[in-house]
Amino acid sequence: MGLIKLNNSRCKSCYLCVETCPKGLIKKSDKTNRLGDYIVEFDDPKGECVACAMCAKRCPDLAIEVFK
Amino acid sequence: MQTVFSVPKVMKKDFKFTFCPGCDHGVAMRLVAEIIDELDLKEKTICSSAIGCSVFIYDFLNIDCIEAPHGRACASATGVKRANPDKFVFTYQGDGDFASIGWAESMHTALRGEKVSAICINNTTYGMTGGQHGPTTLMGQVTTTSPFGRNKEYYGYPIKMAEHIALCDGTAFSARVALDSIPHINQAKQALKKAFEVQLQGLGFGFVEILSSCPTNWHMTPKQAHDRVRDEMIPVFPLGIFKDVTAE
Amino acid sequence: MISDKKVLIKGNYAIAQAAINAGCQCYFGYPITPQTEIGEYLSAKMPELGRGYVCAESELGAINMVVGASATGVKAMTSSSSCAIALMQEALSYAYSDELPAVVVNVMRAGPGLGYVYPAQGDYNQAVYGGGNGDYKIIVLAPSTVQECIDYTYRAFYLAQKYRNPVMLLADGLLGQMMEPACFGEYPYPEVDVSSWALKGAKGRDGKAIYSCARDEQEHIRKIERLFAKFELIAENETSYEEDLTKDADIVLTAFGSMTRNIKAATRALREKGIKAGWFRPITLSPFPTKRIYELAKEGKDFVVVEMNMGQMFKDVKYAINGEAHVDLINRPCGEWLSVEEIVSSVEKIMGGKYANCI
Numbered sequence: 001m002g003l004i005k006l007n008n009s010r011c012k013s014c015y016l017c018v019e020t021c022p023k024g025l026i027k028k029s030d031k032t033n034r035l036g037d038y039i040v041e042f043d044d045p046k047g048e049c050v051a052c053a054m055c056a057k058r059c060p061d062l063a064i065e066v067f068k
Numbered sequence: 069m070q071t072v073f074s075v076p077k078v079m080k081k082d083f084k085f086t087f088c089p090g091c092d093h094g095v096a097m098r099l100v101a102e103i104i105d106e107l108d109l110k111e112k113t114i115c116s117s118a119i120g121c122s123v124f125i126y127d128f129l130n131i132d133c134i135e136a137p138h139g140r141a142c143a144s145a146t147g148v149k150r151a152n153p154d155k156f157v158f159t160y161q162g163d164g165d166f167a168s169i170g171w172a173e174s175m176h177t178a179l180r181g182e183k184v185s186a187i188c189i190n191n192t193t194y195g196m197t198g199g200q201h202g203p204t205t206l207m208g209q210v211t212t213t214s215p216f217g218r219n220k221e222y223y224g225y226p227i228k229m230a231e232h233i234a235l236c237d238g239t240a241f242s243a244r245v246a247l248d249s250i251p252h253i254n255q256a257k258q259a260l261k262k263a264f265e266v267q268l269q270g271l272g273f274g275f276v277e278i279l280s281s282c283p284t285n286w287h288m289t290p291k292q293a294h295d296r297v298r299d300e301m302i303p304v305f306p307l308g309i310f311k312d313v314t315a316e
Numbered sequence: 317m318i319s320d321k322k323v324l325i326k327g328n329y330a331i332a333q334a335a336i337n338a339g340c341q342c343y344f345g346y347p348i349t350p351q352t353e354i355g356e357y358l359s360a361k362m363p364e365l366g367r368g369y370v371c372a373e374s375e376l377g378a379i380n381m382v383v384g385a386s387a388t389g390v391k392a393m394t395s396s397s398s399c400a401i402a403l404m405q406e407a408l409s410y411a412y413s414d415e416l417p418a419v420v421v422n423v424m425r426a427g428p429g430l431g432y433v434y435p436a437q438g439d440y441n442q443a444v445y446g447g448g449n450g451d452y453k454i455i456v457l458a459p460s461t462v463q464e465c466i467d468y469t470y471r472a473f474y475l476a477q478k479y480r481n482p483v484m485l486l487a488d489g490l491l492g493q494m495m496e497p498a499c500f501g502e503y504p505y506p507e508v509d510v511s512s513w514a515l516k517g518a519k520g521r522d523g524k525a526i527y528s529c530a531r532d533e534q535e536h537i538r539k540i541e542r543l544f545a546k547f548e549l550i551a552e553n554e555t556s557y558e559e560d561l562t563k564d565a566d567i568v569l570t571a572f573g574s575m576t577r578n579i580k581a582a583t584r585a586l587r588e589k590g591i592k593a594g595w596f597r598p599i600t601l602s603p604f605p606t607k608r609i610y611e612l613a614k615e616g617k618d619f620v621v622v623e624m625n626m627g628q629m630f631k632d633v634k635y636a637i638n639g640e641a642h643v644d645l646i647n648r649p650c651g652e653w654l655s656v657e658e659i660v661s662s663v664e665k666i667m668g669g670k671y672a673n674c675i
Contacts, residue, residue, distance in 0.1 A: 002072070003069065009084065010084055010085070012088075012089035012090075013089060014089040014090035014283075014290040015289075015290065015291070016090060016290050016291065016294075019291050020250065051072040051073075053072050053073040054250045056072075056073040057073070057095075057250055057253055057254075058095075058250060058253070059094075059095075060085070060087065060089075060090060060091055060092055060093070060094035060095050060290075061084075061085050061094050062075050062079065062083075062085070062094060062098055064073070065071070065073060065074050065075070066071070066072040066073035066074075067069040067070065067071055067072060068069060068070045068072050080522075080523075110517075110518055110523075111517050111518060111519035111520070112517040112519070113517055113518070114388065114515050114516075114517060116384060117525075117527075123527075123529060126523070126525035126527060129523065130518060130522055130523040131517075131518055131523040132515040132516070132517055132518055132523050132524050132525070133515070133523065133524075133525040133526070133527070134383070134384055134387040134414075134515060134525075134526050134527075135410075135414070135525065135526065135527035135528060135529060136380060136383065136384070137380060137383070137406055137407055137410050139376075140376065140377070140380035140383070140407070143372070143376070143377045143378075143380035143381050143383075143384065144380050144381065144383050144384030144387070145384060146344075146370060146377075146381050146384060147342065147344065147380065147381035147382060147383060147384025147385035147386075147387075147392065148384040148385060148387065148388055148515070149384075150342050150344075150368035150369075150370060150381070150385060151341055151342050151368055151384070151385035151388050151390040151392065152388050152390075152516070155388075155516070155517055156517075172373050172374060172376075172377070173373065173374075173376070173377050173380070175373075176372075176373035176377065180370070
């Protein structure tokens, strides 16, 4: 089972990770950052994440860390 | 728990990229940082950074950097390397810097076979100044200085850097990669590593042209911008390795 | 060629060999008359010594190679002439802002534009005031003999490293092509420790960046003020000039570079005619010996500036005199140097009938 950690201070809400996750485990959140952009959140209730790290490799801001 | 992906060690503590949302500079710099870590180069690296968005590499990577005047990153890198043949020297440039104002310096650095590595971000526009027509602008592309689209009568044709550099006898490695998809990002890292290694082996000039997105100046979402790299740029700028002396 | 013996040598070769003696590790250059011999000489010597030499693709390439090399703390040099020095102005502005010890040799030819290869002194403004952007100042040394080409090349490398400021050796085609007996001796200055700022790779420390990009207005202001304060210190410590027979002089002939030779001779000739002439030559054109010229003017001495341009140093002398004395200009834009006879007769004309009856 994998786990990702999002760094909201680096995230610029480009949502490329949302597009990239093959299992759709990263979603736009209802919460906003201090610029008013909706941040993203990791939502994996069934433990589907396999730590493929595609989200992290795609992220242009190095805002995602991946653990297994 | 085991860490699968983390921030490269050579990134500055508390760095925060100042690029626009979705800009691929962050990915390119991350790949460079990972290779510096993997090859343990931090202590012998001197970067020659170029004017344009690429200049800010010294804000993010914890390495020695000299900021070259616009277009002259390859010339400054030559100076650094000739003065310090034992150091690892690379340039990090945009297409305007490498292929327009600095084309003479870039070509001659390749022709001399300088043992430096050059990385050029190709996003078909001048990003920092707000999206003007540049040497890599695609035919038909609308920019702030090609408001009716690039046409051959007024603007001529886009430059194919990786192929030109591959023609230079001093070049040890020349490739074009893209950052539009995960497989392409993985390939980009392999190419960058190779461009670094040919320098370390003393084989000559290593060059990687990286097709990247500029969502802000293309007036696109980051996703749309990557689709454009795939659908419009790659057909014009084919990906591949155009020269690799280690494979010959 | 480190010897106390005198050798007969051409100015360009003297500069090149002096650079080697000074420990220049890298030379980057592009050919242009009348200084091409510097690159030719070094293309043979530098590889023999295991030092860096690049026959650059352009002067832009050459000066930016100097930027790269000097950012790593090594002594690096380029040489060129007038219209091609113009191409280097952008990088000189960067090198100043980056505090790089770059050494640039300008063996002047005639301008503007392509001009021609005969000698001239038309680059005074370009050297002293700079053609680059922003507020910046480089150190400019003007030799008048082949011996001084050697001495000031040594000094250029030392001052560049001591103050982390670009230095230009402003010679001219006459000096570059002239052969004179000269003595190299040893590089007379101590080595400067550059380890605190030179880029050598982030070994056991954080990465350092040398850049001129300024994004914080206050920081930018402080930097420029600090760099100008540094140049004040350079002016205090390093301003140099030569003068003779000025003590009782009514008129002081002033020139820079190789024209100094002719004003020395003209002064003697004027003295023989009973005219109380003296001579004064700035060695550092930047910083300029403004204070000394003002002192002499205050003593009531008039000035004549003799130069091979349309009156470039003339303005600085006039500024230094600050209305305390009269100042005239004897000049020609380029070509044959103003002869001693021409200078003497012009000075006589300037002085009018005042000394007509002197013997």
